[in-house]
Amino acid sequence: MHVSPTLLWFRQDLRLADNAALAAAISRGGPVIPVFILEEAGRSPWRLGGASRSWLHHSLAALAGALEERGSTLILAQGPSQRVVEALVSSTGAGAVYWNRRYEPEGIARDAAIKAALGAKGVEAKSFNSALLFEPHTIANKTGRPFQVFTPFWRYCQTLPMAEPVPAPRGRIAAPVRWPDSVPLPDLKLLPARGWDRGFYPFWTPGEAGAHLRLKTFLSQAIHRYDEERDIPSAEGVSRLSPHLHFGEVGPRQIWAAVRGLSASSGVFPPSRGASKFLAEVGWREFAHHLLFHFPTTPEQPLRTEFAAFPWAEDPQGRRLQAWQRGRTGYPLIDAGMRQLWACGWMHNRVRMVVASFLVKHLRLSWNHGAAWFWDTLVDADLASNTLGWQWSAGCGADAAPYFRVFAPVLQGEKFDPKGHYVRQWVPELARLPDDVLHQPWQAAPSVLARAGVTLGETYPRPIVDHATARAEALEAFKSLRRGAGESGDA
């Protein structure tokens, strides 16, 4: 019997294993036409960021290679998704379009429209879950409302059955008689013209194979020390899976199953405190998607509405923001983090919290600026996680950091980078300073600075704000917010 082709629409699920839409397309029986559509979403603030574009280029190349090994071809296209999908359906005679669901507000609306349009034409349109352990529309608290606190959310999720990964397709993937036209990968122009991403790829191997190697490496050792070492930015204590997860080169079901596999011999699950902590991070990713789905305005708007009135500082020339972005704040840990971000497209999580706190509380610039910068510079930029992270840092989100939690950049440096490995790597002009002043060079005696070859204000900036003053002003600003919200009017 003749079965029409299935269009398999790849989006943020750039893998063959554990891909529910792919598995369904194959079991439907006809030829499978894998397609990726680059949609340049106009002026949307959340169109692909620069670092993400670079990663995507390499990930698509990897996916295309993996498909080729199975006798298939990745079709690349450009333009509004609905137009491209409809054009491909009519040019290939596809009778079905399958994809894995996404949870961003724009994506949900677009997918719904496409599903309706295809249905009206008699084309089978089906979507699947491959991105999450627990899809947002399936989770609610006992009052039927979305969770807003992580711990009860995660406790509840863990009482639910955990989905198994979908097995990878075996053998060749059936090809159509004739392949539709494809845009050559370089023509998508995903790579930056000036090559500022050249520092990324000593650290990263985009694609499904790279993702699995990273997971395997992490599970072999570091996961069991994760609860302690994840806070040390110079250590290899974290999984570095975030960009792979974002692009769907590996999925949470696979991670869960792999961690459970570690318990096979002992029967104890989770196998260690580190593993438990790591799985909770997977839970935070779930929680982020839960919040984005149920509170779709949060990429721009604070979840706690009183924060709309927050007295942000003036920064008319954008100098403070620029100092932060470029790693020229005069606080070594902050500057190290921001420079690592620029060089690698990634920043260690501990340092992300510190730089975020610094932007929002020390510089009192809106978290939206930080979210936008991270969006453009992170290879793991993810609307759900980025939004949660920034609103958490600013204190305006769900389960957010209390307003009085102001990370002290010097103290954080001394606690988590006591030997200065991290700062010396990313702020090399300070490398020769002794440990005891490395995190506060302005406290060093002139002779110490001279010996280290540091001239404050020339080779390295003086602090752009004073910690104690900035902290006091931040606390005052948060207090004013409270007064404003209460309309008590007292002086």
Add this chain to the structure above:
DNA sequence: TTTTGAGTTGTTCGA
């Protein structure tokens, strides 16, 4: 139904 306690990641101050 109402109450109570707990909740990712911190810092400072004073005893």
Add this chain to the structure above:
DNA sequence: GTCGAACAACTCAAA
């Protein structure tokens, strides 16, 4: 040096 308290307000779950 170490330690506990204080620094809000609100959501959720358990009692």
